[in-house]
Amino acid sequence: GSSNSMGSSNSMGSSNRKGSSSKGSSSMGSSSKAINNNSKGSNSTAGSNSTAGSNSTAGNNSTTNKQQHQSQQQLQPALTSNIPNQSNMLVCVRVRPLMSHDRTQKEVTRVLDSRVVIILDPNKVHEKDDILRANRSREKRYAFDRVFQPGDDNNKVYQNTTRYLLAGVLEGYNATVFAYGNTGAGKTHTMIGSVTEPGIMVLTLQDLFKLSENHVQKHGTKFRVTVSFIEVYNENIRDLLSEVDEFLDLREDPIKGPVISGVTEVVANSSSEIMDLLHHGNRNRTQQATAANAVSSRSHAVLQVVVENREKAEGTSAKIKIGKLSLVDLAGSERAAATKNKGIRLTEGANINRSLLALGNCINALGEKANRGQFVPYRDSKLTRMLKDSLGGNCRTVMIANISSAVSNFEETLNTLKYANRAKNIKTRVTRNE
Ligand code: ADP
Numbered sequence: 355g356s357s358n359s360m361g362s363s364n365s366m367g368s369s370n371r372k373g374s375s376s377k378g379s380s381s382m383g384s385s386s387k388a389i390n391n392n393s394k395g396s397n398s399t400a401g402s403n404s405t406a407g408s409n410s411t412a413g414n415n416s417t418t419n420k421q422q423h424q425s426q427q428q429l430q431p432a433l434t435s436n437i438p439n440q441s442n443m444l445v446c447v448r449v450r451p452l453m454s455h456d457r458t459q460k461e462v463t464r465v466l467d468s469r470v471v472i473i474l475d476p477n478k479v480h481e482k483d484d485i486l487r488a489n490r491s492r493e494k495r496y497a498f499d500r501v502f503q504p505g506d507d508n509n510k511v512y513q514n515t516t517r518y519l520l521a522g523v524l525e526g527y528n529a530t531v532f533a534y535g536n537t538g539a540g541k542t543h544t545m546i547g548s549v550t551e552p553g554i555m556v557l558t559l560q561d562l563f564k565l566s567e568n569h570v571q572k573h574g575t576k577f578r579v580t581v582s583f584i585e586v587y588n589e590n591i592r593d594l595l596s597e598v599d600e601f602l603d604l605r606e607d608p609i610k611g612p613v614i615s616g617v618t619e620v621v622a623n624s625s626s627e628i629m630d631l632l633h634h635g636n637r638n639r640t641q642q643a644t645a646a647n648a649v650s651s652r653s654h655a656v657l658q659v660v661v662e663n664r665e666k667a668e669g670t671s672a673k674i675k676i677g678k679l680s681l682v683d684l685a686g687s688e689r690a691a692a693t694k695n696k697g698i699r700l701t702e703g704a705n706i707n708r709s710l711l712a713l714g715n716c717i718n719a720l721g722e723k724a725n726r727g728q729f730v731p732y733r734d735s736k737l738t739r740m741l742k743d744s745l746g747g748n749c750r751t752v753m754i755a756n757i758s759s760a761v762s763n764f765e766e767t768l769n770t771l772k773y774a775n776r777a778k779n780i781k782t783r784v785t786r787n788e
């Protein structure tokens with residue numbers, strides 16, 4: 355009876371959205387834009403989803419009390435919004451501010467506008483005569499769904515990325531958010547954050563709690579939100595919420611998909627509780643890392659949030675929709691930088707983090723799949739195996755590529771921009787395939 359996304363043949367309405375999507379016209383814009391999109395995008399999406407009975411509330415004005423509809427939009431922006439670029443993949447770049455240790459450095463990136471970032475190659479010297487040409491040869495421009503500037507805070511990043519995923523998760527679809535980038539580029543700040551500036555993991559749960567309260571008023575039931583927090587380090591899975599330090603097995607359940615045996619699952623009730631859990635978990639991660647700094651940069655931390663949405667439409671029996679949102683603070687990308695030769699397929703070198711490498715290969719394959727029905731090598735690593743039901747297919751993905759503008763990070767920053775640029779290809783696949 356439960357309707358996890360992967361079982362459904364529905365494609366999140368991408369075929370519907372395809373028609374209305376016009377390349378480049380989408381602005382990552384305001385929430386009002388996202389809400390407006392609703393009448394086109396998410397309702398057709400939801401409407402065509404055979405398991406999603408509740409969508410009439412969001413979608414069908416003729417059967418919805420107008421007042422109720424309006425208040426719902428005010429109270430539940432996340433529920434009525436959709437990924438603004440009309441695809442299942444959102445690729446963003448976040449430029450962190452210079453920190454005290456690199457404050458005096460020259461900067462090699464510049465944010466042109468909310469979609470374009472420019473990177474200057476400090477190694478290419480000016481040509482003597484033609485400054486204009488020289489400048490052009492020294493700079494590269496990359497366009498993304500959204501570029502966040504050093505002044506943008508975690509809340510802004512959250513509102514314009516992960517928040518768009520909640521609607522789908524509540525309808526039983528899986529989704530994943532990755533923070534990618536070299537060590538020190540701001541991944542953990544983005545995902546976990548601090549007490550004064552909570553990160554995406556915390557903000558997501560805060561929103562889910564709010565939505566859940568609202569759901570009680572409407573349906574008399576709360577969502578059940580459970581979280582687990584694990585680390586993949588050296589291809590071993592460790593439970594960051596358990597005091598017992600042991601490696602956990604990953605197995606494939608024919609119905610549930612990838613399952614981590616014995617992982618601690620906490621029923622989450624408040625955001626302060628979550629903040630404590632995350633910081634506690636992240637300390638577990640760091641403790642393991644005291645031997646060498648490089649250790650922590652090679653660990654992936656994954657917060658999996660499972661939302662069970664039980665609702666009873668009048669005259670029908672209760673439906674349970676189970677959606678899973680995976681929020682991933684990836685290992686540092688510095689060792690996975692073997693993306694230089696066109697970046698089609700990464701080759702494994704001695705020091706390359708296997709899970710990060712496999713993730714890159716899966717992303718490449720998903721991007722190419724549109725044309726060739728390419729095999730996606732989920733099985734190549736622990737991380738990709740565990741995210742098999744949350745990446746590609748009907749799932750939505752947000753990639754937040756974190757970069758530093760400091761000249762000392764030039765190579766890494768350029769590699770990250772190239773990697774993120776390739777991740778944009780996944781869109782092609784989604785709109786064509788379904
Ligand atoms: P990573 O997890 O990618 O290795 P961190 O998130 O730990 O990097 O960031 C490195 C340092 O920079 C930390 O001290 C962090 O607090 C700080 N930092 C990163 N991004 C930002 C930001 N957007 N605003 C303020 N400080 C940041």
Ligand code: MG
Pocket residue numbers: 538541542543
């Ligand atoms: Mg980190």
